[in-house]
Structures are given as C-alpha cells and as structure tokens.
Amino acid sequence: MATNAARKRVASIAGAALAAEHGRARPPAPGDLPEVLIEGLPPIRLRPLLLPLAFEDLTTPVTSFAPRAIQHAVDTLAATAPNDPRLHLGGRHCVLAVKVTKLESFGLPGASQGVRGLLCDRRGLALAFETNEPAPALERYFAARAGRTLGLLGSLRKQAGRWVLFNPEPVASRWVGRVRPIYPIHSKTIEAQLARVEDIAPESYLAQGRVQNVYSANVAARERSTLTQGVAMILQDGLKCKQSLRAALGADAAKPKAALEELLRRMHAPADLQQAFEASERIDLIGAVASLSEGIEAAYKEDRRIRRLKRKPRACEAHARENDYRDYVDELALTLPFALTGDQRRANRECLHSIDAGRPMRRLLLGDVGSGKTAVYAMVARAMLRAGGRVAILIPNSNLALQVHRHLLSWIPESPAEFVSGKAQPESSDAPLVVGTTSISAQCGAVFDLVIVDEQHRFSRNQREAQMAARAHLLEVTATPIPRTQALAQLGVLQVSTLHGCPVEKRIITRVWLEEDKSQLFAEVARTVKGGRQVLVIYPAKHHPAASEDDDAPVDAEEQAEADSAERPDQDILYSVCQFYDTWEKAFPGRVRMAHGGQLPEQNQQALHDMAAGEADILISTTIVEVGVDLPGLARAVVVQAQRFGASTLHQIRGRVARAGGLGYCDLYAPGAVRPKSLERLQVLVDCSDGFEIARRDLAIRGGGDATIFGHRQKGKRANVLFRHRTISDTVQQEASERLQLEWFGQRGFDD
Known part of the structure; x- marks a missing residue:
C-alpha cells in the first residue's frame, strides 16, 4: 500500500x-x-x-x-x-x-x-x-x-x-x-x-x-502587483511613443498593457523552453528599442530639419552622374601617378552618389593599412572643389598632414592645398582646400562643404565635427574604426565604403611579451639590428612621469580614459621616451634617434630622415609616428606598456612594419600587472592581422558605446535602460534599429 x-x-x-x-x-x-x-x-x-x-x-x-x-x-x-x-x-x-x-x-x-x-x-x-x-x-x-x-x-x-x-x-x-x-x-x-x-x-x-x-x-x-508595476515602468521609461511601441510589440502594440503583462508572466514562469526562449528574445528586443529610441528619433528630427533647408548641401557637377559616375571618376584620376583599383573606383562612386543625394553625407571609408584610402578621399575632395565647394582634410598630426599635403599638391594641381598646423597658418583663411590638424577650425572657420577626417579613431566626435557647417558632408577614414563607429555601421545608421587587400605581400608575426620576457625581447631587437634591419620602439609618454601632460597621447581619443584606468598598478610608472632614450643609446651608440611631440617639427623630421637614409637603426618615439610614416627598412616594432594602448593604435603601429613587403615583427611588451581584459585585447592582435576583424572583435570586447549619431560615449556595452542586468547583443540591436528606422523613416530608410 x-x-x-x-x-x-x-x-x-x-x-x-x-x-x-x-x-x-x-x-x-x-x-x-x-x-x-x-x-x-x-x-x-x-x-x-x-x-x-x-x-x-x-x-x-x-x-x-x-x-x-x-x-x-x-x-x-x-x-x-x-x-x-x-x-x-x-x-x-x-x-x-x-x-x-x-x-x-x-x-x-x-x-x-x-x-x-x-x-x-x-x-x-x-x-x-x-x-x-x-x-x-x-x-x-x-x-x-x-x-x-x-x-x-x-x-x-x-x-x-x-x-x-x-x-x-x-x-x-x-x-x-x-x-x-x-x-x-x-x-x-x-x-x-x-x-x-x-x-x-x-x-x-x-x-x-x-x-x-x-x-x-x-x-x-506578489505576481499581480509585480506585473502591473513592471508594465507601467516599461511604458513610462522605455516605450514612450507610438513608434517605439510598434517597433517593440508589432501587432500587440494595439493593446500594450495586456501584451507586456503576459510577456513578463512568461519570463517569471515559462511553461516550457520554447516559451522561455521566445519571451527572452522579445524582452531583449524591447530593451534594445528603448535604448535606441531617443537616438533614432533625434536622427529623424535632424533629417527633417535638413530636408526643410532652403539651401541644399552642395552637389557634384551636373555631368558627374553620367554612366553612374564611372566616366567622372576616370576624369578625376587622370592626375594620379597610378591607376585606381576596382575597390577604389567603387568607393569613389559611392561617395559621389551620397554627395548628390540631397542631404549631408555621413560616410565611413574603411580600408586596411596600405589599401589606398588617401587616393580615394583625394578624388572625392577634387570632385567637391570642381563643384565650387570648400574642403577641409583633418589629420591627427603634423607629420602625416605634411605628407598628405605634398600628395595633394601634385594630385590636385588646379586647387593648391593650404597647410595648417599649430604654427603654420594659411595664406588665405578662405582657401578652397585646407589640410592640417585641429588648428583648422581656429584659423579657417567652419564654412566647409566637405570635411574629410583621416584616421578618425584619433579624434573625439566634437573634434571631428568642429569644422562642419550645417549642410556639410562628412567622410571619415580609418583602418580600424572606434567601437561606436563600428556599431553605427552595423546598425545601418552610417554608410560604409570598404577597401580590401594590400598592394604588397607581407607577413607580420605579433607576440605578447610579459615582464619576465624582457631579456629575451631585447636579444631579439639586437638580432634584428645586427641583421641590418631597423626597429621602432613606441612608449606611451614623452616625459616622465605624468602621462596627462603629453599632447601626443598614448591611445586613440575614445580609448584615453581606458588607457588611464585600465592598468591602475602601472599608472605611477608610466614609461616615457625621454626616460629610456639614454638606455637605448648606451646599448646602440650613435644608432638611435628620438621623436615626440615635445620636440620641434624639424627635429622629428630629421630623426625620420636619418632612419630613411640608413643613418640610424632604432627610432624611440611616441605614437606621433603611428600613422602615415613610411620607413622601408623597418622590420620590427616594439610597443612598451602595450596594455595602455587600444587595438586600433596597436594595429596602426604594426602597419609601419614591412611596408615594402616581406617578413616583419610586432612585439607587444606588457610589464607589470596586466588585467585579463587588456590581455584579451592584446591577444586579438596576435590572432588577427585584418583591421576589419580587429575592429569587430574590439567592438565585442568593449561594446559600441552610445551608438546614435548624436552620441559621445565611444565605447562600452550599450546601456539597457529598462532591463539593466541584461546585455543587448549586436543581432538584437540590428533588428531594433531596423524596426525603429522603418517606423520613423518609412521604406525610404535613414540613408535615402
């Protein structure tokens, strides 16, 4: 019984x-x-x-x-x-x-x-x-x-x-x-x-x-009161307008309270796995819609404001549109000393089409190191100049700006470019084509029809947009976009043109070295120099000890806060160029040069000249040489305190190696205490040599920040304004963005 x-x-x-x-x-x-x-x-x-x-x-x-x-x-x-x-x-x-x-x-x-x-x-x-x-x-x-x-x-x-x-x-x-x-x-x-x-x-x-x-x-x-309060909070704090309700709930938007109450009930007490999955997916979509709503609504209002302008943004010449811009791109490229690749031609046509769309262009030009991005944006600038517009090209440092300036003088001879830097002022404040650093906004005003930002990951949003008038076109250029930019591109809010491939065959071996590996790393550097090749050594600061006094910052603009806080045990022993220059000079007498933002431009140019001429074997520098510097004999780059740098900066430094092709080395030296997240970021460089993939993984590690066109936070996981303990995945963000854009912009979409 x-x-x-x-x-x-x-x-x-x-x-x-x-x-x-x-x-x-x-x-x-x-x-x-x-x-x-x-x-x-x-x-x-x-x-x-x-x-x-x-x-x-x-x-x-x-x-x-x-x-x-x-x-x-x-x-x-x-x-x-x-x-x-x-x-x-x-x-x-x-x-x-x-x-x-x-x-x-x-x-x-x-x-x-x-x-x-x-x-x-x-x-x-x-x-x-x-x-x-x-x-x-x-x-x-x-x-x-x-x-x-x-x-x-x-x-x-x-x-x-x-x-x-x-x-x-x-x-x-x-x-x-x-x-x-x-x-x-x-x-x-x-x-x-x-x-x-x-x-x-x-x-x-x-x-x-x-x-x-x-x-x-x-x-x-307390099921009844819990569900009632939860529904009220979702409607009050998240789904505040009818567009958000429709994007989040679809057909259930007609009776949102009943639909949300049943959804919350299924989250707390699902009958089976299928119901648990479906409820979780819908909850995450609601959270993503709530997080993106204000940004896309602001984009819609800005779009309406622009469309109501009596003066439209400047467009290309009338005959440029013939044959889908193909003939016009060929015409623009006649002054180039080389032929454009298929990717470069396509990217040019995409940019020109956006310029002629009747609204300000917001486009990102993505291309890995050495893929020919400068030639593409130079031709876009030439098209705007031929249409009677003004163009500003923003460059992160004077050395690269001078290099681009020299290229543009020969590529666009009909509109000689003016160079603007801290001490270099243009002959005319209303010159049609200006190339320089952030001094452009102070010396030339902000009345430009096209603003091109090279190496956009080195600038904050305010710096990038300071040169822009209300109707200006914006073209941002980079090999490794910041997480926020990558997120904007994934969400479809930012138009993207991509350049693939590299003109030379090269292989770079990347390795992470910890403090106990210091002697072995130094031996590898000595072996490279003995073999007749050159070495670049990057430090995070120019002077010791205060990193905050350095104007050539150790990392990208959006990564500065992370670099300052990521390795707290190291913050009082920030390594610098001036601190270790004598050590290198003693080991390699007469064969070491130094470059940093605290020197005169002429001194930095002389250091680079000595390296290019073979009169020096080792260049000790800050990230002032991160972009645009071409040293054909450079076979190894050593980044000291690599944990203080972002993935974009490290990839750019690595791009200086083996520019003429062949085998090269990138050594990421991380002394002291290193956080697991920083080691994860460094491992991305070891595992991957493609700038696009690095940017994608960097986005996954650090998050996309405030991925709205008016957002300033450039990294970090997207805040879930409703369900703060849940993380919004890229897939769900993409779906939420598409739904919201359909509700606000209709079938024409954000980019049309």
Whole structure:
C-alpha cells in the first residue's frame, strides 16, 4: 500500500507540474513537495524589471532510477538544450525520489565533511548521491523528510560504472515539471540573506539555490502587483511613443498593457523552453528599442530639419552622374601617378552618389593599412572643389598632414592645398582646400562643404565635427574604426565604403611579451639590428612621469580614459621616451634617434630622415609616428606598456612594419600587472592581422558605446535602460534599429 500511495503521489506531482493552461502550469497540491531551504529567511525586496537571465529545464523529471531511464534522460537533455548565448541553460537534472534510504557524512577526520547516501524510486531502485561540501542544512533536510517524496536538482554522472547525482539541491515543488528561472540576484543580497542563518556557507552551491527559492516565492506571492508595476515602468521609461511601441510589440502594440503583462508572466514562469526562449528574445528586443529610441528619433528630427533647408548641401557637377559616375571618376584620376583599383573606383562612386543625394553625407571609408584610402578621399575632395565647394582634410598630426599635403599638391594641381598646423597658418583663411590638424577650425572657420577626417579613431566626435557647417558632408577614414563607429555601421545608421587587400605581400608575426620576457625581447631587437634591419620602439609618454601632460597621447581619443584606468598598478610608472632614450643609446651608440611631440617639427623630421637614409637603426618615439610614416627598412616594432594602448593604435603601429613587403615583427611588451581584459585585447592582435576583424572583435570586447549619431560615449556595452542586468547583443540591436528606422523613416530608410 505504501508503494502504491507513493506511486500515486509521484504521478500526481508530475502530472500537476506538466499540466499547462494558457502558458501557465497548475502547481502541485500543497504539501506534496515542501518549499525548501527558505526557512528563517525574510522576503527579498522585489524589483519589477529584474527578470531571469538563465533557465533550468525541469520539464521531464527523472522518476525511474533504472540505468536505461537515467541514460535516456541525460541524452535527452544534452540533445535538446539549445546552444544560444542569449539564454544559458543549466545542465542539471531534476530527480524525484520517494525516500532516502541511506545518509552519511564522509571525509577525513578534522577536515570538512561531505554528505552522501542513496535515493529510492517508487520501484525500490536506488540512486547514489554525493556532495563534497559540508552541508548540515542538506543533511538535516534529508533526515527530517525520511520517507517523503523529494525533488532534487543535480548533475547525473557515472562513477565507477554506476550513476551518481552530484551536488543535489532541493527543488521547490512549484518548479517540478516546469522551466525554472534563475534571477541575477546581487551578491550583497545573497550575503545579507545568508548572514541570518548559520547552516549554509555563502560560497556553497546551496546558497544561491536557497536565495533563488526565496526570491521566486516572493514573485509568486506578489505576481499581480509585480506585473502591473513592471508594465507601467516599461511604458513610462522605455516605450514612450507610438513608434517605439510598434517597433517593440508589432501587432500587440494595439493593446500594450495586456501584451507586456503576459510577456513578463512568461519570463517569471515559462511553461516550457520554447516559451522561455521566445519571451527572452522579445524582452531583449524591447530593451534594445528603448535604448535606441531617443537616438533614432533625434536622427529623424535632424533629417527633417535638413530636408526643410532652403539651401541644399552642395552637389557634384551636373555631368558627374553620367554612366553612374564611372566616366567622372576616370576624369578625376587622370592626375594620379597610378591607376585606381576596382575597390577604389567603387568607393569613389559611392561617395559621389551620397554627395548628390540631397542631404549631408555621413560616410565611413574603411580600408586596411596600405589599401589606398588617401587616393580615394583625394578624388572625392577634387570632385567637391570642381563643384565650387570648400574642403577641409583633418589629420591627427603634423607629420602625416605634411605628407598628405605634398600628395595633394601634385594630385590636385588646379586647387593648391593650404597647410595648417599649430604654427603654420594659411595664406588665405578662405582657401578652397585646407589640410592640417585641429588648428583648422581656429584659423579657417567652419564654412566647409566637405570635411574629410583621416584616421578618425584619433579624434573625439566634437573634434571631428568642429569644422562642419550645417549642410556639410562628412567622410571619415580609418583602418580600424572606434567601437561606436563600428556599431553605427552595423546598425545601418552610417554608410560604409570598404577597401580590401594590400598592394604588397607581407607577413607580420605579433607576440605578447610579459615582464619576465624582457631579456629575451631585447636579444631579439639586437638580432634584428645586427641583421641590418631597423626597429621602432613606441612608449606611451614623452616625459616622465605624468602621462596627462603629453599632447601626443598614448591611445586613440575614445580609448584615453581606458588607457588611464585600465592598468591602475602601472599608472605611477608610466614609461616615457625621454626616460629610456639614454638606455637605448648606451646599448646602440650613435644608432638611435628620438621623436615626440615635445620636440620641434624639424627635429622629428630629421630623426625620420636619418632612419630613411640608413643613418640610424632604432627610432624611440611616441605614437606621433603611428600613422602615415613610411620607413622601408623597418622590420620590427616594439610597443612598451602595450596594455595602455587600444587595438586600433596597436594595429596602426604594426602597419609601419614591412611596408615594402616581406617578413616583419610586432612585439607587444606588457610589464607589470596586466588585467585579463587588456590581455584579451592584446591577444586579438596576435590572432588577427585584418583591421576589419580587429575592429569587430574590439567592438565585442568593449561594446559600441552610445551608438546614435548624436552620441559621445565611444565605447562600452550599450546601456539597457529598462532591463539593466541584461546585455543587448549586436543581432538584437540590428533588428531594433531596423524596426525603429522603418517606423520613423518609412521604406525610404535613414540613408535615402
């Protein structure tokens, strides 16, 4: 009779847990399975928008301990658990036992004692269980419920030919036969809860389960008020306008309160895995729409303002449009000393088409180091000059600006370019073509029809747009875009033209060196010099010790804050050019030169000249030589304190090596304490040599910041304004952006 009663009780529990009506399962009858491990703990304050981050599948509890039945349960869970990064599913199994037939502690005398024993199913078959943790609460729980049906959650594994349930956690009855949500409860909340009891250590696996049971019970007890408050917060703080509602809810936007309430209910108590997945995906979409709404609404308002302007942005010459700009591009390129590649021609046509679209162009020209970006934007500038417009080309440093200026003098002879730098002033403040640093805005005003920003990752948004008038076109150029720019491109808010390939064949070996590798690294440098090749050594500062006094900053503009804070243990020992120049000169007397922003331009030019002429073997420098410097004999680049530099800067420095082709080396020396995230960023350079892929991985590591056209935050994970504990993936951001653009701009889209 006892066995029949137990069988009926197990069947009743499983049947009740699996029954579903309108997405909600009927809970077991009171007393079937106790709400476990919550005695003595007070309620946890509910947060209406604190939603589960993970779920565990308890839909098919193991009721038979026959080896075949257990193997089938293990195989089923392994086959059906989705491999989706947006929804992490636990790999544990739910086991229903009629009783515990054996219970004992084990372990060496004087050491921590684990608990093990045997569970019995309704047919009397036994299943061993074991935990290596001292668990007096679990032991008392088993002892107090001897002979009663138990629900346990643990990992089923084979040990010495038999199945064992490891680290069993008592399961609250309402989740047996369901999908159990796992909430991201703050560690301090867990500590505060467990401080009230003495039978579970905070680091025990039971601690998390115990507090999860408390929070889950609180949600169930106050379901109505929790759902009502959550819906109100979503509508008030996130989906504030009809466009956002339609983008987030689709057809359900007609009755948003009912739709959101049901969605939140399914998050807290999903009937099955499919429902949990669908609810999680919709919640993440709602969060992404809420986060992007203000930015895309601002873009729409700006678009309307521009379209109402009486004067449209300057367009190309009338005959340029013939034959899809092909003949015009050929005409522009007649003065070049080389033929344009197919990618360069296509990029030129895309830029000219955007200029003629009737609204200010916002385009990014992406091309790896040496792909010919300068020739492309020079031809775009020439087209604007021939249409009677003014053009400003913004360059991050004087050396590169002088190099580009020399190119433009021969490539655009009909409109001689004016060079502008800190001390170099143009002959005329209204010159049609100006090339220079950020001094352009002070010396030439901001009345330009086209602004071209070369190496855009070296400038902040304010610096890039300071030269722009209300109707100006903007073309940004880079090999490795900043995370925010990469995110804008992925979201479709920024137009992109891409150049692929490199004109020369070269292979660069990149390696990370730690402090204990210093002697070996120095030996490699000496071997390179002895072999007749040249070495570039980059330091993060020019003077010691204050990095903040350096005007040739160690990293890209958007990475400056990260460089200042990423390696706190190193911030007081920032290595500098002036500090270590004598050390290098002593090792290689007469063969070392120095370049940094604190010297006169003539001194830096002389250092570069000596390297190019072969009169020096080693150049000690800051990132002033990061871009545009061409030293054909350079075979090795050593970046000191590489952890203080961003991926874009490191890739640009690496691009100085083996410019004429062949084999080269890039050494990333990271002395002192290095954070794991910084090592991850350096490893990207080791694994990848493609600038586009580096930018993509950098975006994944650091996030896209404020990915709106008016945003300033250039890195960091996108803030989820509604569900702050959930991370918005790139895929969901893309979908949210497309939906919002369709609602605000219609079928024409943002770019039309």
